[in-house]
Amino acid sequence: MRIEAIEIKNYRLFKDAALSDLPEFCVVVGANGSGKSTLFDLFSFLKDALTQNVGAAVARRGGFRELVSRGESGPIAITIRFRESGGRLATYQLEIAEDAGRPVVHREVLKFRRGQYGRPWHFVDFARGRGSAITNEAAYGQEGVLEKREEYQLEDPSVLAIKGLGQFKEFRVVAEFRSLIETWQISDFHISDARPSSEAGYSEHLSASGDNIPQVALYLHEHHPDLFGQILTKMSERVPGVSRVEAKTTEDGRLVLRFQEGSFKDPFIARYVSDGTIKMFAYLVLLYDPRPHPLLAVEEPENQLYPEFMHELVEEFRDYARRGGQVFMSTHSPELLNGAKLEEIFWLVKQDGFATARRASDCKLLRALVAEGDPPGALWKQGLFDGAGPR
Numbered sequence: 001m002r003i004e005a006i007e008i009k010n011y012r013l014f015k016d017a018a019l020s021d022l023p024e025f026c027v028v029v030g031a032n033g034s035g036k037s038t039l040f041d042l043f044s045f046l047k048d049a050l051t052q053n054v055g056a057a058v059a060r061r062g063g064f065r066e067l068v069s070r071g072e073s074g075p076i077a078i079t080i081r082f083r084e085s086g087g088r089l090a091t092y093q094l095e096i097a098e099d100a101g102r103p104v105v106h107r108e109v110l111k112f113r114r115g116q117y118g119r120p121w122h123f124v125d126f127a128r129g130r131g132s133a134i135t136n137e138a139a140y141g142q143e144g145v146l147e148k149r150e151e152y153q154l155e156d157p158s159v160l161a162i163k164g165l166g167q168f169k170e171f172r173v174v175a176e177f178r179s180l181i182e183t184w185q186i187s188d189f190h191i192s193d194a195r196p197s198s199e200a201g202y203s204e205h206l207s208a209s210g211d212n213i214p215q216v217a218l219y220l221h222e223h224h225p226d227l228f229g230q231i232l233t234k235m236s237e238r239v240p241g242v243s244r245v246e247a248k249t250t251e252d253g254r255l256v257l258r259f260q261e262g263s264f265k266d267p268f269i270a271r272y273v274s275d276g277t278i279k280m281f282a283y284l285v286l287l288y289d290p291r292p293h294p295l296l297a298v299e300e301p302e303n304q305l306y307p308e309f310m311h312e313l314v315e316e317f318r319d320y321a322r323r324g325g326q327v328f329m330s331t332h333s334p335e336l337l338n339g340a341k342l343e344e345i346f347w348l349v350k351q352d353g354f355a356t357a358r359r360a361s362d363c364k365l366l367r368a369l370v371a372e373g374d375p376p377g378a379l380w381k382q383g384l385f386d387g388a389g390p391r
């Protein structure tokens with residue numbers, strides 16, 4: 001399953017923006033404050049709306065007045081076009097308005113884009129807690145079969161229909177979309193959090209901040225020793241001076257990582273190694289996840305890492321996207337961009353306080369220069385991504 005396009009209206013600085021033809025691996029560049037983090041937050045917003053409700057998702061972001069684009073009254077509209085695993089294009093549309101000081105679902109639609117036979121079916125079509133849904137989903141696409149609909153009233157107009165209606169669990173497309181949003185993950189490592197602590201415990205997936213790295217490392221060490229071995233080999237190849245990494249389980253079940261530096265006799269335990277070493281280790285643990293997230297965003301992975309590794313890191317995240325589903329990455333690193341293909345690069349332009357998105361491969365000049373052998377990062381640095389710079 002892959003998201004192919006995103007349209008946003010009235011969500012913070014995205015008063016009216018769209019990204020289309022999104023590949024499996026997407027790199028987003030833009031000046032500070034141009035909306036990279038806000039774009040990722042859109043998925044967190046959907047996750048909050050789905051796992052809780054629209055009211056909670058809005059409240060978490062300072063309330064409707066704060067969230068809606070300045071000067072606008074709404075509704076906030078998010079449209080996600082995605083290709084479901086059966087290969088068909090589907091659209092999920094969510095509009096949120098404020099009703100007597102309370103955020104409500106103004107409209108919610110899940111539909112297939114084109115019907116091979118007749119008009120596309122609206123699987124879910126709700127407005128303010130009332131609406132209808134298809135009851136014969138499995139028959140979609142069969143010749144001569146007509147849709148069967150039923151009317152519903154939700155108890156709470158702030159709950160999404162795709163959550164509130166229990167029977168959607170059996171609708172494959174709804175289930176797939178829900179699972180994509182619910183398992184969505186952002187990775188925004190903060191080295192102070194990612195520093196291995198002394199906590200014991202167990203985690204299969206790395207958290208957003210990387211604060212559970214010892215637990216995930218322990219999980220990989222015990223359940224996927226082959227993958228763990230590959231991570232350790234990569235570490236010794238990539239971190240200058242580190243000739244060997246050892247993992248030892250202590251009596252109380254903790255994992256202690258010890259990094260052997262060529263010039264010292266005794267290994268360092270992870271708490272005392274450099275930020276770059278920890279960060280590289282954190283990315284490798286994320287990348288070697290045996291069950292990758294279907295949708296992952298990575299915030300500026302270049303910090304604390306050597307520029308020479310950016311090319312490889314891009315390739316590894318591209319592989320991760322191929323295994324898992326889709327990866328979005330924000331960056332300020334020309335080296336990282338040099339490793340990306342033009343079709344993978346998008347840039348954000350902020351004008352008069354509001355942002356829009358551009359696709360690098362839509363620009364004729366960039367296409368021509370890349371075809372002649374110029375790497376994208378160098379072109380970005382020269383200012384050829386019109387409006388992507390801070391001025």
Ligand SMILES: Nc1ncnc2c1ncn2[C@@H]1O[C@H](COP(=O)(O)OP(=O)(O)O)[C@@H](O)[C@H]1O
Pocket residue numbers: 011012013014030031032033034035036037038039065066067068069070353
């Ligand atoms: N409701 C709003 N309307 C318009 N702009 C907003 C709104 N809320 C936040 N912003 C602006 O959006 C920007 C947030 O950008 P951000 O996503 O953090 O950028 P980046 O991650 O690219 O540095 C800030 O400049 C902030 O002022």
Ligand SMILES: [Mg+2]
Pocket residue numbers: 036037038
């Ligand atoms: Mg940011």
